[in-house]
Amino acid sequence: MNDHTYQFVLTGLGNIGRTFLEILISRGDSLRRRYGFDLRCVGVSDSSGVAYDPAGLDIAAIVALKRGGGRVSALPKHRPDLSSAGMVALSGAAFLLEATPTNLQDAQPGLDIVRAALRGGSHAVLASKGPLVLAYAELAAMSDLAGPQGSPALRFSGAVGGALPTINVGRRDLAGATIDRAELIVNGTTQVILEEMAAGMGFDGALAAAQAQGIVEPDPSLDVDGWDAANKLVIFANAVLGQPTGLSDLSVAGIRAVSAEELRAAWDAGGRISVVGLAERQGDGRYRLSVAPATLGPEHPLAHMRHGEMGAVFYSDIIGRTTIASLEDGPMGSTQAMLRDVIEIAGRA
């Protein structure tokens, strides 16, 4: 691979977006040395607006601004005339990195942002889930997943459990096998809450413990009521099981009805309770999809996960049982997942 500088735009400067810029600052040299390419940021956005400069933005200044509570609209290269989607289209950048907060009503602004990227030939790397949950088929058809030869890439390996490689292992390492059953335990917040409550903590204290880890959705009910797990199962069903799926195709139950007694009993038996996103292959080849708290017995491969650890188990016909788990440090896992997607796409060049 030749030495190459790829331009990118980053939409969303919350935990994940900010951390991505920080990783670039601290590891840019290593990226160049190991993978033979550079990344130059030409555009960023937060909810206040857009900054854009085809000559490159000062990402250290952006990180400092956001750390100090500042907004993109205060940046020298602020472009009040551009929406995020407009900035993406104008940039013609090699990569869009999309990390705006998930919005399940209409997946905006993320959905328009991703559409603009793919339409313009930019590869799209998503940490956000909304666009995939609400419009997977549309976006896949504009990308290398289901579109014509030469379409830009669409990747989202960090959208189903941070750095847990659910999508990558499901699509790539199970290729050729048929998945009979998949169990996704991919909501870190409820992992922490259920673990703390099993140890005797009340719900509010347990939620605060999860928030301290920086992993809770801005609206905690997304985690607590199972919607985050449901989003991820929808993405998994589309991308790995090849089954066109929307949120209404799942039954969804959160953790509010789980009692302290049930939690204690599962723990004492050597297992635990987790929110499980379940896909079960039926006789006709379609998958039944559901999200609900479930008791994992002591022999369950994911029974011993701790501290917000996330995991998945795939039962497939040729292989048997494949297990993956990821114990992460806050939002950095999702950030690394975006970086690995960029590296993968760049490596095809």
Added chain:
Amino acid sequence: MNDHTYQFVLTGLGNIGRTFLEILISRGDSLRRRYGFDLRCVGVSDSSGVAYDPAGLDIAAIVALKRGGGRVSALPKHRPDLSSAGMVALSGAAFLLEATPTNLQDAQPGLDIVRAALRGGSHAVLASKGPLVLAYAELAAMSDLAGPQGSPALRFSGAVGGALPTINVGRRDLAGATIDRAELIVNGTTQVILEEMAAGMGFDGALAAAQAQGIVEPDPSLDVDGWDAANKLVIFANAVLGQPTGLSDLSVAGIRAVSAEELRAAWDAGGRISVVGLAERQGDGRYRLSVAPATLGPEHPLAHMRHGEMGAVFYSDIIGRTTIASLEDGPMGSTQAMLRDVIEIAGRA
């Protein structure tokens, strides 16, 4: 991806090679439907010789022959004038599938077979380990791993623990992160032996139990003395850690000195003993590599693996801890790994 028929040659018709042909027979339609391509076998070999027909061989007849104890030299298209490497070169096939038994003295005939494939532009998919252990740098330089643009692919995702995606997860899902420590528990035979011995069985009975699973090397000492685990760690170090490594760079200890008392004690404590291939990053960035039995305490992410299950743990700087495990049914895992490599390469077309 357009519908396409790819020609392949298969060297080695032991458990893995034979199972690959059986998978093709039973799942050929599904492959076509899901991935848009066909595979046509134009050449096979076993230790008796080579059969070759550019119009395609009858793989059902080959499977039946081998199941009945027959040899390739009895096939109608037997070519006594061709070596395996010669057949590969002559074929110009899209894929070489290499599944001859591992030979650590000179890695032949596998090494010449792989050289012939890559030199001729055939993608090489290896279940065998010898060529990678003895000549990784040479082969990588002839392939897309380290060679010029347009070089054929070299893949071996099944060479480090059957279907356990050690190489794929290490190279792709940890991309961008720095691995500080990796623990590979990738010898199924010793997993079974140590588990049976902890339950009170003697060594010979435990070995027989592993052989019944079809996973023991033709020479069991490769498993028992740690050489199979060492081979896999060498491949891992080259392919994932980017550290040129040979067998002499590792300290290697097998399981002969592990006592029944130690096994029992580890089990009673809620953990177990496994042969661990260990890579530890040193201050200068190089990895110290060793293979030895180690006690896994009850909190170790792989402490609860059973029935020959294999696994790996990666500790990396950006992510944290990534765990993978694979519970497989005999040699089918290695076979699926070859198939997924073919699917991956075909998908780039």
